[in-house]
Amino acid sequence: MSAPPARLLERIASIVGGRLLTSAAQQQPFLTDHRALYHGRALAVAQPESAEQVAQLLALCNAERIGVVPQGGNTGYCGGATPDESGAQLLISLARLKRIRAVDPLNDSLIAEAGCVLADVQRAADEAQRFFPLSLGSQGSCQIGGNLSTNAGGVHVLRYGMMRELVLGLEVALPDGRLLSSLSRLRKDNTGYDIKSLFLGAEGTLGIITAASLKLFPRIRATASAFAAVRDPEAAVELLARLRENSAERVSSFELIPRLAVELTSRHIPGVRDPLDSPHRWYVLIELTSARARDPLDEMLSECLEPALSEGLLEDAVIARNARDRADFWKLRETIPEAQRRDGASLKHDISVPVAAIASFIERAGQWVADNVPDGRLVAYGHAGDGNLHFNINQAPGADRAAFLARGETIQRAIHDLVRQFDGSISAEHGIGRLKVGELERYAPPVELELMHTVKRALDPNGIMNPGKVLRGHP
Numbered sequence: 001m002s003a004p005p006a007r008l009l010e011r012i013a014s015i016v017g018g019r020l021l022t023s024a025a026q027q028q029p030f031l032t033d034h035r036a037l038y039h040g041r042a043l044a045v046a047q048p049e050s051a052e053q054v055a056q057l058l059a060l061c062n063a064e065r066i067g068v069v070p071q072g073g074n075t076g077y078c079g080g081a082t083p084d085e086s087g088a089q090l091l092i093s094l095a096r097l098k099r100i101r102a103v104d105p106l107n108d109s110l111i112a113e114a115g116c117v118l119a120d121v122q123r124a125a126d127e128a129q130r131f132f133p134l135s136l137g138s139q140g141s142c143q144i145g146g147n148l149s150t151n152a153g154g155v156h157v158l159r160y161g162m163m164r165e166l167v168l169g170l171e172v173a174l175p176d177g178r179l180l181s182s183l184s185r186l187r188k189d190n191t192g193y194d195i196k197s198l199f200l201g202a203e204g205t206l207g208i209i210t211a212a213s214l215k216l217f218p219r220i221r222a223t224a225s226a227f228a229a230v231r232d233p234e235a236a237v238e239l240l241a242r243l244r245e246n247s248a249e250r251v252s253s254f255e256l257i258p259r260l261a262v263e264l265t266s267r268h269i270p271g272v273r274d275p276l277d278s279p280h281r282w283y284v285l286i287e288l289t290s291a292r293a294r295d296p297l298d299e300m301l302s303e304c305l306e307p308a309l310s311e312g313l314l315e316d317a318v319i320a321r322n323a324r325d326r327a328d329f330w331k332l333r334e335t336i337p338e339a340q341r342r343d344g345a346s347l348k349h350d351i352s353v354p355v356a357a358i359a360s361f362i363e364r365a366g367q368w369v370a371d372n373v374p375d376g377r378l379v380a381y382g383h384a385g386d387g388n389l390h391f392n393i394n395q396a397p398g399a400d401r402a403a404f405l406a407r408g409e410t411i412q413r414a415i416h417d418l419v420r421q422f423d424g425s426i427s428a429e430h431g432i433g434r435l436k437v438g439e440l441e442r443y444a445p446p447v448e449l450e451l452m453h454t455v456k457r458a459l460d461p462n463g464i465m466n467p468g469k470v471l472r473g474h475p
């Protein structure tokens, strides 16, 4: 560091109009990740309120070779928004960049600043009679910039795609302090490389996203939801194919839930109860949606579920009678991570395999867990419609927490090796952050990894952007 810290802090403070947190007490809420895996220290926490301020901060940090850690809602699962332990990195919180700059219903688009909370963007779309489909359990606190930088998924990917597919343009502060202003509202634009895509899923390692032009869709006016007990995961995949065919692509969510998740949420989360009368091994939460208020979605759902019941694909099912039932189904689904946390330690694997291989993956990997992790219980749930499973293993009742967690790496290695055998991904939607840097090195195709390093060197030659996240060894 070439400038003395006090002088440097003054310069940073002057860029952000004094919004700089320097005391340990002020910084404390920013320094631990959501899962409490990492506890960092920071030079300071800067709270800019405009894209220009963000760009100026980066220009200064680049000149002084100071590592920068962007932070959105801090709900990420891989420690990407937490500084390291050196106390030398500047944390930049995007929370004050929270303006919706424009809503354009006729163009079906909206421009939001990076610090907008996802739920606020959904609300702004709704007020314009439109729909913004990204939907996550953390939507009350995660931010658009974080969603873009992790390429977030969630419960509507099946129908609308991941965050990457919901973006028309970006505004990004580059590591050298230039502002890339590319807030395009165009659906068609074949003018060379798709530069914006580099920043989607980059987890703050190439620049700081300051605003985005996002796609909107027709507002949802009819919804039908069901909670169904399936014979097994294979039956779930078969049912999904039939639903998609019979409902003409109105399926917006298809979530697989194991029995243990129903038990854990019923036990630990007030207000959650099993929607069915008797226990079953596997369930799916299904949602059909339409922009047409009079679309007979309940009928479509019944027409698919009834034959599946008589053929034995399904063991039982209940269709939501009203919004309250629907909210109850979703509460069960969305609180699985919290129920797991309250129940004890858990080892998490955010993996994906081709949809058609989900059942055989669960069988093989589940058998491995049963044979090798006697002190753990499998809670494999998630966005089955996208082939994405949160293949989590919870500490069994009475098991020794420390001994269970100590085997985490060995267990992860076995699960991820199996994922590779199934042509899957070791990070379906949560990213790499700090947590999976080694796993990326192990499993990414070597040429792909080399290209990632090339891009990193080209955009951030001094390696100031989120050092040690996604890729290591920069500069």
Ligand SMILES: Cc1cc2nc3c(=O)[nH]c(=O)nc-3n(C[C@H](O)[C@H](O)[C@H](O)COP(=O)(O)OP(=O)(O)OC[C@H]3O[C@@H](n4cnc5c(N)ncnc54)[C@H](O)[C@@H]3O)c2cc1C
Residues within 6 Å of the ligand: 034, 069, 070, 071, 072, 073, 074, 075, 076, 077, 079, 080, 081, 094, 114, 135, 136, 137, 138, 141, 142, 143, 144, 145, 146, 147, 148, 149, 150, 151, 152, 153, 154, 155, 203, 204, 205, 207, 208, 209, 210, 337, 429, 430, 433, 466, 469
């Ligand atoms: C209850 C719960 C449910 C969840 N469900 C899902 C789910 O269904 N699907 C899913 O994909 N994820 C899910 N997540 C994970 C998390 O919410 C997402 O990864 C989310 O996109 C992170 O957004 P954030 O604003 O909290 O980002 P942060 O955690 O603050 O940051 C995440 C990464 O992005 C970088 N970053 C943040 N803002 C910017 C910016 N403006 N420019 C550049 N880099 C930036 C950070 O440096 C970090 O590397 C869930 C989390 C919780 C707690």
